[in-house]
Amino acid sequence: MRELRIHGRGGQGAVIASKFLAVAFFRDGKWVQSFPAFGVERRGAPVTAFLRLDDDPIRLRCEIVNPDDLIVLDPTLVGAVDVTGGLKKRGSILINSPHPPETYGELLKTFEVATVDASAIATRHGIGSKTQPIVNTAIVGAFAAYSGIVTLESVCEAIEEEVPLHTGRNVDAAKEAAEAVRTLGKVKAVP
């Protein structure tokens, strides 16, 4: 069993990102469960969403407190809220950020960090508005490439299944982001 937590702000599409990944993992033959933080949401307020995946049907029906992986849709959340709370030691963090992972020196002591400039990619593909790009499709593409636990192909198919408008742009953003992930010490591709 592997557990993920996605951090974002209301309106960025964190909950839908967890749904994309659930569908993608399911297409890859995994059992999945995804859900939002139970409660009320407001645009702009920090929100979280969750995902469980396993080779067998998932029986746990409780909240996720010790995730294996984190996805952070908004870099300003790092430091603003306890994004790493409960994250397992050496757990991975994928941050939507224009900066290289080295910027997050403090996090690197305990966790693996990768970054991708999903906002720039989403803006380039005209997803959301310039001031509020919707980065969820780009970042799940990046997650596929970075984590290696879900195929980019399935992620793209999940986007096609779940996004009714501007589907092509969103798939393109996911593919571009997959090429643009920066891990420690290296940049996979220059955008």
Place this chain on the structure above:
Amino acid sequence: MNKVIVGNHAVSWGVKLARTEVISAYPITPQTQIVEELSDMCARGALNARFIKVESEHSAMAACIGASAAGVRTFTATSSQGLALMHELLHWAGLGRHPIVMANVNRAMGPGWNIWTDQNDSLSQRDTGWIQLYCETNQEVLDTTIQAFKLAEAVNIPVMIILDAFFLSHTSEPVDIPDQVTVDRFLAQRETSIKLDVADPHAFNALVRPDAYMEMRKDQQDWMRRAKTVYAEIETEWKALFGREYGKIEPYRTDDAELILVTSGTVTSTTRHVVDQMRERGTRVGLVKIKMFRPFPTDDIRRALSGAIKVAVLDRNISPGRSGIFAEEIRSALYNIPMDDRPKIFGYIVGLGGRDVTPAVIEDIVEQTQIATQPTREDLWVGVKP
């Protein structure tokens, strides 16, 4: 067709596949998605149903009663205070013998204002004459929704399908959505000999004097009891078509179990996980899931629990001044079996107002029950802060 969908949409799909003819509902968190999706299906023409907008849950149930009385298949959905507001009309639907199907998303009663899961809303409606079926997974939610129409219409008793707020309602997981042709084989169009019909007018629900009222009640009770048999028949049929069955109750690894946990709703699922892990460590622990709460499957419960040494009932509800409601029902069900077969009943109150019931909580309950020889009280509260 496999789809990753939330539990609320599993209900909507079930209602659509059942070819429901009238839907009337009022939105309330966490039920809203159910009717949102249904109204969308109606608007798109994917579902040929009349969607009646109303100004309250009381009116929603009134509209459903009218539609059902006119002989059509009828659905509504609600939650918590919304269900409470329907209370008067739940009796009406029950005694009027209208086979309405309702989804209730279990949500705690306020105040304090709380939108999270808790069974006090549906259990408060225990005596209104509705069949109550508690679900564990989104697949079960969908399957049960379709079955519910067949059950309700066979015995002329309304059915409430119950799913946990958020743990099912808002959780996405893979669901096998049956195809329409096969569902049509399972569930034909509703037929009823008694209905509102201007061409053949009858008087309905007029004054019933003391010389007849009791017989009416007895008939309701007889059919409530028969609903258990009918449900078993329906499940057999369902299994033949779709390969899945759930049972009124489901014993899980109870053979040779010294301690049996009793659960309902999504706590069951997490408890399975705990039982599996403890079994691996050699603990003789099992689980009985209760799906059908009304009519209460007394015989099944007796068969499943008699012989165990201890039973720990996990109640996500409380009857103030008494104890957990499932625990109460089980104590009463087991009282008339031979003294030697009677297990000790430990009634735990867990997860009220949506508080998380984690594997750790369940493991704790198992350990506490193993250590104790006798419950210190009838309601054992778990994890309450001082």
Place this chain on the structure above:
Amino acid sequence: MKQTTRYGPPRVASSTTSTVANQTGSWKYIRPFYQDKIAPCNAACPVGIDIEAYIALIREGRWQGARELLLQENPLPAITGRVCDHPCEQACNRSQFDAAVSIHAVERVIGDMILQTPPARANSTSTHTIAVVGSGPAGLACAYHLVKLGHDVIVIEAAAEPGGMLRLGIPEFRLPRRILDQQIEWLEALGVCFRTNTELGTDIAWEDLSKFDAVFLATGAHSGRMIGIDEEDGPTFMSGLDFLKAVNVGQRPSIGREILVIGGGNTAIDCARTVLRLGADPLVVYRRTRNEMPAIEQEIREAESEGVRFQFLSAPVSVRHGESGTRGLNCIRMELGPVDASGRRRPVPVTGSEFTIASDTIIKAIGETSQLDYLPVALEREGTSLIVGGLGETNIHTVFAGGDMTEDTRSVAFALGAGKRGAIGIDRLLRPGRRQPDELAVEQLKFADGNVSMARWMSSDPVARAAPVNRVVSFDELNVNHFRHLARNEDRTTMMEENQGSFQEVNPGLTSEDAITEAGRCFNCGVCNGCELCLILCPDIAISRGTGEERFIIDMAHCKGCGICVEECPRGAMAMTREGL
């Protein structure tokens, strides 16, 4: 496959036998019935239009039917839709709920549609020829109805073009000449003949009319009333009607800069707005307050928004002689005293409150009187008005009259109504066989106490009515709980700046979609429109849909006389009666 067992019916509180056997009808001592009544708009309409019925057709998008219904009573809907002061809307029950239905705006939309296609020529079915003298609204209406009734008609008009007061007395920005011209052409296509430039008493003699089988006189009222002060026939004074006539025939009289308009009726407002368009500065002097002004409210509002100023509670006293000729008017302040015969509070001068207003020209718009000198003295008259009966009859057997020259309210709508009455009077004279004598009572032709209905005269009302009674339905008889508040589709008035100096039509009217929406606001007071609330709400299911003319059938064997249908009927189209009576 084995199907789940089906079981018998549940034991519920239902009767085993059909309730049909229970003849609840035997309980009643009063019984409901459908009874159409008269909508207040119909009764208030001086033309006598079945407004409720044509509005109902428009709501259903049945324009053709609405046109026919409207044309049966009103020859000039494009004109009345623009200039009528719509008493129908004042009477509209909806005004007590939210706002009156904008009937005039809906009428105008159909009126304009009617003008799009010329009518088929009316069949001449009589051997009679009638002379109509005067081509104002009364003359046009009389000629129109007579032609439709199968008679031949010649309209004799003194002016160069037909239209009378419509052409000379109403400014272009309220009634474009284009519309009037189209309307005249339309009437010609129907079969109305005009002989213009022919003045009775000058170009033809009264005796020349004797060759006609009947004559309808409608020469109007053209002489301006006098204020009653010295020197008011001097060069700085003008009659309002003369001023409007001059402008309407294309003249631009030199009136100076400061213009006083005396009066508070439509002529006064029209004069003031015309003055404004000629680039001068009008001040309306009226002896009562704005509330008592007889002019159409909307016209007053538009005048105000265009910049017309008002001097209320003031009356002229004398002409002021300045050092260089007459340069103003001495006035006195008034206050409102007790209510007078007109139902308004009589203005009373305030002693010592005289004041002076500077003016270059003073326009008197305080009403007009008829000139009857050219008529034989044998025609009975009172003062300057002819005396006529309910169908326009004068004391001379073949002579009929109507409009401003009779004792009638002076408006386009009243003139159209008088023309119709005259036509019926003449038809009755010339073709006595059309209706049985006992049916001839004028009262039977009227919408309650309103004008006569041509449909009733012709016994050809296309609207099916259930047990009609000739009584107006009041607001209290409606059940407005069944209605929703809906905003009135207001006239769209062009911006004031655009109106400066322009004689363009001020009000561009509604679209046909808006007209349908507006028609949807009609309550159909007193008339069943098949809404089915009676059927739905009957607790004994005793009401069913009928076939043909009968919309609903009440099963009296089961109707127990509870009266719910009557109580719930939103439009007062049902009533109860005692059993056995």
